[in-house]
Amino acid sequence: xxxxxxxxxxxxxxxxxxxxxxxxxxxxxxxxxxxxxxxxxxxxxxxxxxxxxxxxxxxxxxxxxxxxxxxxxxxxxxxxxxxxxxxxxxxxxxxxxxxxxxxxxxxxxxxxxxxxxxxxxxxxxxxxxxxxxxxxxxxxxxxxxxxxxxxxxxxxxxxxxxxxxxxxxxxxxxxxxxxxxxxxxxxxxxxxxxxxxxxxxxxxxxxxxxxxxxxxxxxxxxxxxx
Numbered sequence: 519x520x521x522x523x524x525x526x527x528x529x530x531x532x533x534x535x536x537x538x539x540x541x542x543x544x545x546x547x548x549x550x551x552x553x554x555x556x557x558x559x560x561x562x563x564x565x566x567x568x569x570x571x572x573x574x575x576x577x578x579x580x581x582x583x584x585x586x587x588x589x590x591x592x593x594x595x596x597x598x599x600x601x602x603x604x605x606x607x608x609x610x611x612x613x614x615x616x617x618x619x620x621x622x623x624x625x626x627x628x629x630x631x632x633x634x635x636x637x638x639x640x641x642x643x644x645x646x647x648x649x650x651x652x653x654x655x656x657x658x659x660x661x662x663x664x665x666x667x668x669x670x671x672x673x674x675x676x677x678x679x680x681x682x683x684x685x686x687x688x689x690x691x692x693x694x695x696x697x698x699x700x701x702x703x704x705x706x707x708x709x710x711x712x713x714x715x716x717x718x719x720x721x722x723x724x725x726x727x728x729x730x731x732x733x734x735x736x737x738x739x740x741x742x743x744x
Contacts, residue, residue: 536589537561537708543587543627543726544654545598548674552598553611557625557659562589566622566663567706568699589622593659593679616679623663624711628718660739662711664695667720667737688735691722 543555595611599707602657637693659679666686670679676738686692691714698708714720720737 535563536560537563537567537706539624541625541627543656544629546629546656546674547632547653548677551607553613553677554596554598554628555656555659556594556596557591557627558594559591559622559625559661560589561622561624561663561708563706563708565589567663567697567708567711568704569664570700570702588619590617590619591623591625591661592617595677599615605643621661621663621668623661623668624708624715626660626662626715626739627656628658629656630740631655657740662720663716664699664707667739669739685737687720688722688737690735 532641539557539559539561546553546555557739564570593616594612595614595615595616599609599611632655634653655674656672658672659670661670661682666684668682668684670682672679687695694710695707699710714722718739720739722735722737
């Protein structure tokens with residue numbers, strides 16, 4: 519195949535194969551230092567947002583060079599640059615990054631209020647929108663995709679993310695994924711997953727309507743409990 523013939527090829531399906539997910543953590547204070555984490559996930563829709571029977575998507579005639587599509591997640595840790603001028607705007611600089619090249623999905627940081635927060639009355643239960651911003655402790659980094667909920671626990675001492683644990687969705691939701699998102703021409707489940715994420719919770723309608731009320735299954739991302 520010469521260069522002219524290659525340029526006349528129709529657009530590849532890989533052009534629409536990837537989507538993106540971003541998240542930014544609250545400011546985490548650790549030993550008088552402040553950090554912000556930024557997560558970027560390049561999602562391989564065909565591998566992580568639907569489940570199609572395995573096939574070799576890269577079979578091509580000999581002599582043609584192609585680039586294998588890449589997925590993955592990167593987290594950038596930014597550290598506050600201290601200034602002698604208390605009135606100066608806060609400035610953060612790159613400090614460290616974390617990579618996962620074998621996983622992609624919707625990414626979320628999960629934090630909790632620091633019990634030693636210097637907010638009003640030193641009582642986390644008293645924090646409201648009218649009070650000063652509380653101090654937060656980063657607890658986990660979460661990834662949602664077709665296969666389940668991946669939970670990476672954050673280790674504040676060595677400032678790293680531990681090996682993940684994967685949690686299954688409720689059976690009723692797994693059945694929905696297998697029914698609607700396992701065909702060649704089916705859409706991906708990314709929007710469906712996004713519709714279930716509410717802050718620190720993953721909510722699934724339980725398909726039960728009793729006495730005029732709908733019931734939901736709630737997965738607490740912080741405690742890993744339904």
